[in-house]
Amino acid sequence: MEVTTKSMPYEAWKDNEYIEQLVEELKANGTNVIVGSFDKLINWGRSNSIWPLTFATSCCGIEFVSLGAARYDMARFGWEVARSSPRQADFMMVAGTIVHRMAPVMRRLYDQLAEPKYVIATGSCAISGGPFRNSYHVVKGIDEIVPVDVYLPGCPPRPEAMIYAIMQLSRKMKVEKFFGGVNRKEKIEEFLAAHPEESYD
Amino acid sequence: MANIQEKITKLFPDATFEEGEILLVNIPDAKWHDLAKCLKEDADLHFDYLVTIVGMDWKDKFGCVYYLRSTTDNVQISVKVTTEDRENPMLHSVSDVWNIATVYEREVYDFFGIIFINNPDMRRLFLSIDWKGYPLRKDYDMSPENNPVPRENERQEDVTYTYVENENGKVEKKTITLFEPNDFVVNIGPQHPATHGVLRFRTAVDGETIKKIDFYSGYIHRGIEKLCEGLTYPQTLHFMDRMDYFSGHHYHHALCMVYEKALGIEISRRAQVIRVLMDELARIASHCLFLGTYCMDLGATTMLFYTLRVREQILDIMERTCGARMTFNYGCIGGVMQDLHPDFVKDVKALLAVLPANIKEYNKLFIGNVIAKGRLENVGSLSREDAISYGVTGPSGRASGWACDVRKTHPYSIYGELDFEEVVYTEGDSMSRTKLRIAEMEQSARIIEQLIDNIPEGEYCVKVPKVIKLPAGHWFQMVEGCRGVFGVYIESDGGTSPARLKLAPPCLPLANVVDHLTRGSKIADLITIGGSLDYIVPDIDR
């Protein structure tokens, strides 16, 4: 199965093996026809309506503003509905360095996102700590705190790269299963078991 | 200079002096507070602006270097105060003399653990309450086990501490509550669309009226100053792009200049012209983005797209020459990294051609709008005295009538020979801060116009030694960033990496003054005032 989006040839994508492997895994148990078509409809909706959370800590956030502006115009893909409340957003673009003091706040924001939720680690700071890796106050990659779906390198990444990253995310959503089957959700549970959630009382 | 020295010696015989580019006064801690009062209040001296406080750890002793400037004749002076107690280092606070000292002293306390007696707010500034150790001390344990990534929410205290001397000279710790028990405290930030990053305001409100704001930063504190101590001099440069990411060129300029000053390198005229051109282009881009995001905060989203058009055009010019859209890393010791792109002159001229029409459009669309006038005029008025005392520089300071443009007061690079005006307004409200930035865009365009046809031929980067070692000593350099005075203090022990690199950003005073400006105004005014000050959070936190 070739997973791609409008006006983007399959060969133009990178990391096709990853998606193919994901599809293989999901197909391993076979698919019910009716359930499968429901899945398709839902995934069509999800993958075409990806609302970001307005969350930025530093330079990458400014490139995200540029992404919304007229030249790059993320509204073309329907991503411009940036929600300030995490309850209403679909994914979190962790744009910028995450430091020790911010880490619990970011985790809390992630917990507040409504399922299904996704994370893009934007820029080298979010991926690994980037130029600040050796600092005493910087988290060495946000995957210590939240599960990451797409890693987007750059310092900061160009808006074109951001478009590509969100399109990759959209492609990942396309092969998900909502009704039964192997689902990404289990992965989150594994992650949460390893990184226990604190209680908010 | 000499009469300052005489005057101080007459009053304080203990003081010793070190001559240098800036006069350095050594004073024992016990006399420091009196000297500070004298320096500020004496009509001849009148050092009313505290540029920065540099906390220092010389291994055998702790101390602070205070940089002061007089706003009447722009003379600079520095004062060094030290303590040899490594267990419980204490100095006397000068927060009652200069308002901004309160927060600068908190910063020194946070990094070095020096307690300031009589400072009304002795909490950590950037690091959380439970942070172990003081990171900028030379003997700080950097191992991650010491301070692991926190999993729990940060502990929150509603009190602050102050240390006072009682009559027999002993220092006592006192607790001050921040909010009344019945206060309705709204937590704005760190993740909030209007804080321009991750700043946090704990706001006590009475209905829609703000009673008090307590600001918390450090949510993007990356420890750049400590990191620099482990890097070579050229390696430290790239951090300058990542603090105030709009003033990257200016900050590079400052750090390069201070290194060149220390090394005694004279850079070519071409490199100087290129640096100034880039600075001014970046200033226009930064003010464009300010205007756009500010209008978006106020609800006029469309304006953002109009201002970003010009910014994108400038970014294109930068990209062609520097190779990046935001983190340029363009300045280097001895000049600039690459030569100008062949199309540079043509592109800049195209920009200059469209700029006036765009500025006219901004004025029409936003400044002239009746709602915008109602929202901005007489909101958050800052008097000249307060601006100086709170150290509010840059466009925000100039809007209050304080001519604080370093390009005019201490001309660096080739600014002395350029013909431009320093725009100064006197109202000090949000509207004048906004209008002033638009006027500055015009002035920057004027500077670029003067230079664009006269870029001299020559090398863009002079030859510098392969391994850069600064002679032992200390240097200080200021430049005019997009948001105010940016100062760099460098202390070298003769090695290949700095012994101490202190970056004095303009945005910390800007965020600090928010509480003073917002008391008694509405919640919506917090957005107006915060936006018009235009602070950049990574610049505050470093």
Next chain:
Amino acid sequence: MYDLSVITNWIHELLLSVMPGWLATTVECVAIGVALLLVYALLALFYIYFERKVCAAFQCRLGPNRVGPMGLLQSFADMFKMLIKEVIRLKHIDRFLFALAPYLVIIASMLSFAVLPWGNGLQILDFNIGIFFLIAVSSIGVLGILLAGWSSNNKFTLIGALRSGAQMVSYELSIGLSVLTMVAFAGTMSVTGIVEEQKDLWFIFSGHIPAIIAFVIYLIAGTAETNRGPFDLPEAESELTAGYHTEYSGIHFGFFYLAEYLNLFIVSGVATLLFFGGWMPLHIPGWDGFNAVMDFIPSVVWFIGKAIALSFVIIWFKWTFPRLRIDQLLNLEWKYLLPINLFNLVLMVLVIVYGLHF
């Protein structure tokens, strides 16, 4: 003008011929209810798309263009996603009120939706105090917003709800008074009656000065009623995160989102009814040929077209003006709009008494 009541009557007769009267009424009610819901949802989705496109045009952008032809299916994709998005269960909230609030908001807008004159003979609720009913039910919405803000147990939502309460109570006055002005002019409260009165000339033309003043005030107050910019204080993004619906997720948020856009349609629909003749085509006295041509355009098209044109103006406001502050907002209403409105009512009465209108 083709009377659509012929069709509805025919359906009614048809149903009566195969089943008893009570059953026919039930079937009609259900059918109308379903149709209403369907139109409601479709129109809201269209409006979301419309606003995104219009705002993109103002901002020199393209707007949605990837999902479906010209991005037409964008809001459908959003809807599918929203339907299956998790509804987060919160601790420390008033569960019942929290769940009730979005339904109150959507019911309020649906009830006012039912009163609108869709076309000639195509009106769901039509009784002699139609306009009065409309004002009454549209006020329920504010209750939903207040409840949402209160029950969320969040300081931002509470401030948003209080702002909303103050705003709605104030601007309801302006809406009421400008509607009253037009009701006085029409001499009836019945929706069909008002439309019939505008057979020859729309009120905005025939009522000249007082009607124009009433229209401007209605447009301002209507924008405020729908919580749209420059009066979007209750959900001021840069101040209050997302205002009263900060804590709502999934389909509950979807209800608020839909209701917001539908209220925009309702406000412009009512303005169409009061000032631009409802479904009545553009008639100019004396130009019989022109009037006959205009009559060929179906009445439903007239109504929806006029409503969308007015919505465009309201969307235009939002993307042009900065937001007002709460005290300026209340000043505008109590110090300016209300006195002008009262004066305008007197003026209208004089116009009617002396027959100064066309």
